[in-house]
Amino acid sequence: MSHDHDHDHGAGSHLDDMTARVMALETVLAEKGLIDPAALDAIIDTYETKVGPRNGARVVARAWIDPAFAEWLARDGTAAIGSMGYTGRQGEHLHAVFNTDEVHHLVVCTLCSCYPWSVLGLPPVWYKSHAYRARAVSDPRGILAEFGLHLPKSTKLRVWDSTSEMRYLVVPRRPEGAEGWDMEALVPLVTRNSMIGTELALSPAALKAPPP
Amino acid sequence: MNGPQDIGGRHGFGPVAPEADEPLFHAPWEKRALAVTLAAGAMGHWSIDQSRWVRENRSPAEYYTASYYKLWILALEHLLVEHGLVLPEELAEGRARFETVLPKRVLRAGDVAAVLARGAPVGRDPGPVMPRFAPGDAVRTRNLQPHSHTRLPAYVRGKVGCIEAVRGYHVFADASAAGDKTVAHWLYTVVFDAGTLWGDDAVASDTVSVDAWEPYLEPV
Numbered sequence: 001m002s003h004d005h006d007h008d009h010g011a012g013s014h015l016d017d018m019t020a021r022v023m024a025l026e027t028v029l030a031e032k033g034l035i036d037p038a039a040l041d042a043i044i045d046t047y048e049t050k051v052g053p054r055n056g057a058r059v060v061a062r063a064w065i066d067p068a069f070a071e072w073l074a075r076d077g078t079a080a081i082g083s084m085g086y087t088g089r090q091g092e093h094l095h096a097v098f099n100t101d102e103v104h105h106l107v108v109c110t111l112c113s114c115y116p117w118s119v120l121g122l123p124p125v126w127y128k129s130h131a132y133r134a135r136a137v138s139d140p141r142g143i144l145a146e147f148g149l150h151l152p153k154s155t156k157l158r159v160w161d162s163t164s165e166m167r168y169l170v171v172p173r174r175p176e177g178a179e180g181w182d183m184e185a186l187v188p189l190v191t192r193n194s195m196i197g198t199e200l201a202l203s204p205a206a207l208k209a210p211p212p
Numbered sequence: 213m214n215g216p217q218d219i220g221g222r223h224g225f226g227p228v229a230p231e232a233d234e235p236l237f238h239a240p241w242e243k244r245a246l247a248v249t250l251a252a253g254a255m256g257h258w259s260i261d262q263s264r265w266v267r268e269n270r271s272p273a274e275y276y277t278a279s280y281y282k283l284w285i286l287a288l289e290h291l292l293v294e295h296g297l298v299l300p301e302e303l304a305e306g307r308a309r310f311e312t313v314l315p316k317r318v319l320r321a322g323d324v325a326a327v328l329a330r331g332a333p334v335g336r337d338p339g340p341v342m343p344r345f346a347p348g349d350a351v352r353t354r355n356l357q358p359h360s361h362t363r364l365p366a367y368v369r370g371k372v373g374c375i376e377a378v379r380g381y382h383v384f385a386d387a388s389a390a391g392d393k394t395v396a397h398w399l400y401t402v403v404f405d406a407g408t409l410w411g412d413d414a415v416a417s418d419t420v421s422v423d424a425w426e427p428y429l430e431p432v
Contacts, residue, residue: 018282022241024306025289026248028298031308034255038321040247046328047246048236088331089250093380110220110365112264113280118331122246124234128280131225137367137420138221138410146228157418161220163363164399164423165334166379193230 052121055086057190061183064174091118098171106197108136109162116167147198172201216275217268221367245281254319257295261389265361336396338381343398349375350432361389364428373404397425
């Protein structure tokens with residue numbers, strides 16, 4: 001590209017260069033009528049306020065309390081999740097995998113950053129990092145230890161490398177101590193990372209403000 | 213492509229460093245980069261796999277040092293110029309100056325919610341084409357090393373695994389990345405024992421799966 005002006009002006013200049021570069025790009029496209037700037041605002045608003053890991057947490061919490069839904073989720077993740085209104089980009093083909101006493105699931109995309117946007121939103125930087133992508137398949141127990149999760153050798157570890165348009169949602173085990181809680185009370189226990197597989201769902205004691 | 217993106221099993225990248233209370237974006241330009249990439253893609257001049265191919269088809273030195281969204285912007289600029297929608301001089305100056313290719317369509321703000329909610333499903337009608345493999349079948353991945361985009365990671369090449377599930381008849385990313393979205397093949401989840409991939413240091417009961425299109429596989 002003739003437009004590559006990413007030379008180093010010193011500390012902090014990298015972001016300034018990119019700010020200028022993206023502004024120039026956006027300006028050219030808008031002047032040519034190739035993009036509608038208001039559409040860009042609407043896209044950003046979607047991922048800042050509407051599509052995020054709370055969607056996935058509601059799917060998991062419902063699966064914990066509704067065996068028929070859990071069965072549907074296991075059999076046809078796309079349809080079951082779609083029935084809750086979570087559809088669309090980077091979630092067109094979904095499969096839910098359930099952690100048990102015997103098996104723990106971990107999701108990665110070694111080739112890039114495939115991630116179930118419709119239920120988890122945009123991926124965190126660590127999920128896209130070279131370190132995670134390189135080692136999640138070859139040293140998954142080491143990765144989990146870095147997240148503070150030490151799996152016993154007796155637990156089988158299953159790594160899902162998302163190499164197609166299939167997107168994977170981990171359903172963590174329901175923690176003890178939340179018996180009788182309804183779906184909305186359970187949702188805060190379901191962290192984003194627990195749905196990728198790098199953590200367990202929170203225990204009720206770990207919640208800062210436990211429900212009454 | 214035996215490129216810098218294919219890093220499953222590579223050493224030297226250090227520990228994972230999750231950021232506490234990570235923001236969704238780390239700079240205002242990142243959110244614009246996301247949005248302009250999606251909006252430009254919605255013009256319909258290239259497939260998402262062409263975007264992926266342009267992002268990964270870089271020198272390792274550049275790929276490993278550019279930030280995630282910077283790679284998106286580099287790729288978007290490349291695609292816009294390649295498809296004649298803008299000229300490099302215009303990007304350099306930050307203003308439109310020339311007559312260029314008109315867009316097939318433009319994503320309007322009022323259509324964003326519906327377009328994002330619809331997504332772009334890649335399942336296709338297989339017609340009379342039946343899957344060659346069934347769950348439980350042993351398969352070996354072919355030793356494919358194309359110079360172009362592919363989804364068979366190097367670490368599973370030439371390895372024996374087991375078909376766990378038939379996932380559907382999906383658009384073939386390798387062809388889509390070259391601009392042909394009409395090719396589809398059966399897609400399978402193939403499970404490998406960790407020891408098959410990583411040797412004696414692996415925990416014997418651990419497994420790794422990839423999703424592999426039928427042309428990647430041969431019977432054992």
